[in-house]
Amino acid sequence: MPKVLVIVPFPMDADNLAKRQAQMKAVRLGPDIAFDFKPVAIAPANYVSQQDALLADVGILEAGLTAQADGYDAVCIDTVSDSGMNALRSMLDIPVIGPGRHAMLTALMLGDRFSVVCMWDRWRPLYTKTLAELGLESKCASIRSADLQPNNQELLGGREDEVFPVLVEVAQRCIEEDRADVIVLGSTTMHEAHAYMAERLPVPVINPGPLSYRLADAAIRLRLSHSKTTYPTPLTPRAQAIAAMGAAARAK
C-alpha cells in the first residue's frame, strides 16, 4: 500500500496535529493509500521574515530527508510556502508535493487568473516567491489578506464568526475588483474555512492541503516525479549533519 509522509511545518502536540490531519476529510482518496503526519523539529515561530523562511527550509528538509529510505512513496509539505520543497526534491526521487505551486498550477487549469486569499499581509512574500519561480506573475490577479493574525497551532478554532465572513468578503473583492477566476487559500491552516467559502463564492476555491494529498496519489499512480535537471542531486549530501541538526533541536 502506498504511504505518504505529510510534513507539518511546526512542532506541535497531538491535539493540534489532529487539526492538521482533519484536512484529510476534505478530499476523497483512493482506497489503499496511507498518510502519516509528522511535525518538524526545527521551525520558526511563524513565517513572516527571511529568517523564518530559512529555518522553515532547513526544518522541512530535515523532517523529510529519510522519507524515501523509510519506505514512503511521496512527501507532502503542509504549508503553502512550499518551504523545503526544492531542497527535498534535490535529495529524493519520490514525488515531493508543495501545495503552493500545485494549487496555483491547478487554479490555471480551471480559469485564466487566480487570487490568493490569506490571513495577513505578512504572508505575501510566500506567494511572490513561488510566482517568481514559476514565472507566472501575470496569472495572479491579486494577493489579498483578511488582516487578521493567524494561529498556526489552534488554526481558526473558536474564531469562525470573526474570520470566515471576512475571508468571504476579501475573496469577493478579488473576484469583483481584481477579476480573479479562481481563489487559492493562502495557507493550509485555513482549511477550516474552505467549505464555508466555497459555498458562498461564485468561483472555485482551492483548498491546497487536501489537493496536495490527491496529487500525491496521482503522482504515485502515474509514476511521475520531479525532474532532476531542475532539482539536481548534490555531489556531497550532508545527510548526517542535517540529522544532527534535528537531534540538536529536539534535545532543546
Add this chain to the structure above:
Amino acid sequence: MPRILVINPFPLDEAGVARRAAQSGHVALDPDTELVYRPVKFSAVSFMSPHDWLMMDLGVYEAGLTAEEEGFDAVVIDTMSDSGMAALRSVLSIPVIGPGKASMLYALTLGAKFSVLAQWKPALPRYRKVIRDYGFDRQCASVRSFDVEPDFVNLTEGKEDKTFPIMLDVAMRCVEEDGADVICLGSTTMHQAAEYLAARLPVPLVNPGPLSYKLAETLLATGLAHSRKAYPAPLVRKDDLVHDIVRAAAQSA
C-alpha cells in the same frame, strides 16, 4: 461512482476506440472510476490548419454537449489540442479536462521548463500558437517534431522499432540542446511510446491521456470544476442547431 466521458476527436470505429481506450492501461485509476469512450460524429481529417482546429472544436463540442444531463460526472477530451474544451466548459458545470494546457501546467509542477514532442512539422504552428496564447513562452524550452507523418488511428503499433528510437532521439535533443526539464508528449495518440521513452529519458515524461484521467479524478475528489468567470454561460443555448449541423456534416462525409 464517478463516470467519466472520454471524447475521441476522430470518428473512429470500434477497433480505433479500443486503441484509444488502451491508454487507461498506463495508470491505476480508482476502482470505482468508469471511463466511457465516445468518438465524435464529425471532425477534421488532417490536423494542421485553423480550418481543421475549428472542425474538431465543433465535433468535440457536439459529442459532449449532453454529458451532464446523461449523468456523467466529468468529461475528458482525448486530444492535446483541447479541442472543444472551452465551449464545453461554457455550458457544462461538471469538470471538463483537456490534456493540452493541463499537461503543460502539470509539467511545471515537476520542473522549470518543458518541451513538447510533436509528431510532424505541420503540427508545430498550433503548439507555438497555444503556448503563446497561454502565456507559457518563458516556460517552454522548445517544440520539436520527430517528423513522421501521423496516423491518428494507429500511431505506433507495429512501428515500434522504427518510430520509437526517432522519438527518443528528438526528445534527447530537447533535453540537451534546449534545456527541457520535462517532456510533454504532443499527442494522446503517442501513448504507446510513453513507457519506452520514460525508461530511457533522464527527465520526466508526461503522458497526456492517462494524466487527464487522473486530473479528472482529482477534481472530482476535491469538488473542483472550471470557473464560470473564465467560461461564462451563453445567454441562449443552441443545442439543436449544433446537433443538426454536425449530423448533416457527418452524413455528407
